Amino acid sequence: MDRSGPFPVLGLRGHLDHESVVQLDEAADAVPGLPGDGQPGFPSGGGTGPRAAGRNGLRAAEGGDGTAAGAPPVVVADCSRLHFCDSSGMSSLVRLYQRLRPSGGVLRIAAAPPAMRRVLSLTGLDGAFAVYPTVDEALIRPVGHDFPENAPFGCARAARGR
C-alpha cells in the first residue's frame, strides 16, 4: 500500500486467487481507518497489518494521510501488474468495497487487464467499483466525481449496455 499520494493505493501484482486473497484482505486491514466488515475471520478496525509480499506482491508502506473523518473516501487498487484474478479475487475486492460503503468511500480499480475489465462488466461490478484506465487518472479525479450522475453512493448508475 502506497500512502504517499492523496489516496491509499493498494498495488496488486501477480495472481489474485483463493490462495493469495488473504494477502489482499490483510493489506486492506492495514488501510488506516477502514472498519472491519464484521465477517468472521476479519479483524475490525484499521491498524498495521502484516507486510505481505509474495504471490500477490502487496506492499504496505507507512506514511500518507486519510481524511479527517477516519475512513478514506477513496481507495485505489492498482491492477497494472495483475495477471490473473478469479472469483475469489473478485470476492475479496467486493469485501473491500463493502467496508468502504458505510462511510461512502469508493473503490477505484485502475489499469485492470482486459480479462478483468470484461468480468467487471459481465458481473456488473463496474457499476459498483469505479474503473479507471490508469493509476494517475484514478489519483487525479477528485472525491465524489467517480460516477457521471454524482449520485449519493448506494444507488448504482444505470447499467451500460455492452
Next chain:
Amino acid sequence: MTADPEQRPAPAAGRSGGRTGPASAAEGDLSLLFGRSTALFASLAGPAHVLETANPAFFAAIGGDRERTGVPLAELLPELAAQGFLTLLDRVYRTGERHVGRDARVVLGTGTDAREIFVDFTYEARRDAGGNVTGVRMIGVETTRTKHAQRLAAEHRVLLEQIARQAPLDEVLDGMCRAIEELSPDVIVSVLLADEDGRHLRHGAAPSLPGFYNRAIDGIATGEGVGSCGTAAVRRQTVVVTDIATDPLWSDFRDLAARAGVAACWSTPVTARDGRLLGTFAMYHRTPRAPHDTDLALARVFADTAALAVERHRAERARRAADAREKAARDDLAFLLSASNALAADLDEGQILHRLATLCTPTLAPLAAVDLVEAGRLQRVATAAPTPRQGVLLASHTPVHDAGEDEAVARVLASGVTEVARRAPTGPGPWDALGVTGYVCIPLADRGRTFGALTLLSTGDAVFDGHKVALAEELARRAASAARNARQYTQRVTLARDLQTGLLLPDLPAVPGAELAAHYHPAGEGLEIGGDFYDVFPLSDGSWAFLLGDVCGRGALAATTTALVRHTARAVAPLLPGPVDVVRAVDRALMDRPRGHGSGFVTLVYGRCTPTADGLAIDLVRAGHTPPLLLDAGHTVRAVDASGSLLGAGIDPRPNACRVVLRPHESLLLYTDGITECHAGTGSGQYGEARLARALASAPNTPAAHDVLKAVTADVWSYTGGGGVDDDQAVLVITGT
C-alpha cells in the same frame, strides 16, 4: 665365584688335588685374565684332558658344585661323554687343529638337575716350546640366554600376531603349547580355562597329553589339593610339584597321571588384568623334575600371553553379542517402519485391519486374527495363517463378546489391557487343531475406547517374549489409529455425498413445450461440495421456472448459499409477477444472510418458460452471469444479453428482463465458467467462449436437447483430455419442441 684373581690359588688348592707345575703358569695367567670375564675358560692337559685350570665362569656354568681341578674332564663331567665333546677334544689333541663350535648345545647335570646351555666355543691345541701338543684349551661364550630370548621372542611374536588377528582361541592356545614344547623339548604344556564363576577348570589346550587324561581333567573344581592346577587357581600363585608320585596335592589323581606318563607338574595361574581367574598354565615332565629359573620365566611369559588371548576372546564374544543385540534392535525398527508405512497406505478400514493381520505373520507369530465390535457383536474381520486350511479354522472361530471371564478376547475388550499366556486360550476354539501353544491378545483402541482386538497365536516352541509383545502392541496402536481415521474419512465422504445429492436436482422434470438436458460436474473430490447449481420447477400457472448459477467458492458454506438461492426462488416465484422480482428477492435474501453464513456473491441466470403458439417463450434475467447462448434454426449462435449485476454483494442488481422465443429445435444453452475456463493442461489457454460457440454450432441439424448437450460436453472433454477440471461445471440446455 667372582673371587679376586690374587686370591684364586688358595681356594683352588684347598679343594682339589693341587695344580701341575710351572708349565701351566701361562695358563694360570690366561685364567687370571679371564677371571672376571663371563666368557668360559678351561685349560686341559694331556690325552685324558685333565682339567688344569678354569675361570669362575666355567665352574659356574658347569654348576653342580664341581669346582675341582686336576681331574680328567670325563670324570668331572661324565655327562659330556655321550655328547661327543670328548671325541672332539681327542681329535684336537691328536691333530693339533683348532675346532670352533657355534650354538653348541650342551646338557649338563643329570637326572632332575639336567639342563641345557648353548655355547659358542673354540678348542685350541696347547703346545710346548717344541710345538708338541700338550693339551687343549677351551674358550667359550655362553649364548644360552641370548638363544632362548631369541626363540622366545620369535614364538611370542607369532602368538601375539595370532591373538591380534583374532584367531580362534583354541588355535592360539594350541599353538602356544606346541611352541613351548619346541622351545623346551622335555616339557608338555597344557592350558585349562576357568568358567565365569571361577569355580571350575575346563580343557583349553593340551596337544601332547592323552585324550583320556584331558577328558578326566575337564571340569575339575578349583581348590586346595586338586592337583597343581586346581591348587594354583585358588592360591593365585605358581604351584610346583616336582614328583607327582609323592606330593599330597596329587593324591586323587596319582593313578591318572601315572597312566598318562607324567611325573612332574608346575602350574601357573592365568589371571586377567582385574585379577579374575581365567585359567591355569601347566608344564608337565615325564620324569620327576624341579623347574629352573628359565622354566619359571617361560611359564610367566606364556601365562601372560594366555591371559591376553583369553581376555581378547571374551571381549570379542561380548562385542558380537552386543552387535547381535544392536542388529536385532535395528531389525525391529525397520520392521516397525515398513509396517507403519504399509498401514498408512490404505484408506479403507477393512483393508487396514486385514493388513495388520498379515503384517504380524510370520514375523511375530504364525497365526493372527482381528476382531471388531460392530453393533454390540464381535466379528472376526481379518485372519492370517500359513495354510488356507488353518486360515479357515481360524476364521470360523468367533469369540463371543459377552462371554465374560471365559474368553480372552472378551476380557481384553473389557479391560483394555493386553493379555499374554503360554498356553492355548481358555474357552472353546480350534486350539488343538491348530497346535496352539501360546497367545497374546492386544486391544485396538481409539481415544481410550476399545473397539476391537488383535490376537496372535504361537505354535510349537516359540514363545511371546516381552520384546515381541511390545512390537505387536505398537503395530496394533498404529493400525487402530489408522483404521479409525479411515472410518471417519469414509463417513465424512458419505456425508458430503449425501449432502450434495440432497442439494441437486435428482431428475429433470418434463416441461411442456420443451426438452431439457443437463450436465453437472463438481470439481472437488471426497469432502468438497461444488458451488455451481441449477434448478427447474413448476409455477402455479402452468409455466416453468429454471435457473443456473455459480456461488463463489466451494464447501459447506457454498452449499448453504446454493440452497438459499434455490429455495428462495422456489418459494417466491409463484407469488411474484416476474423474473426481475424473483431475482431481486434472491438478492435481498442473500443480503439478509446471518453473519457466518458466508459472504460470497452469486451470479445466475433465471428464467420462466411458457409454451405459446410461436414456440417456447422464455423471459429471462441475467444477474452478473455469463450470457446464455442461443442456437437458432439456421444454426447460428448468438449470446442473449441482458443487463444485471451479481447478487449478494450489496450492489443494486438492476436486472432487466429479456425475452426469447424458441421455435422447435432451437436451443438455449446456459453454462458456468467452469466450461469456458477449463484448460488442456497447465500453461495452455482456456477453452473460451469462441470455442463454446463453435461447439454449439456443431450440433446436428434439428437437434434434440441431449444432442446439443453432447456436442458441447464432448468437445470440452476432448479439449481437456479428461483432465484440467479445476472448477465446477454445469450446463443446462432447453430446446423448443
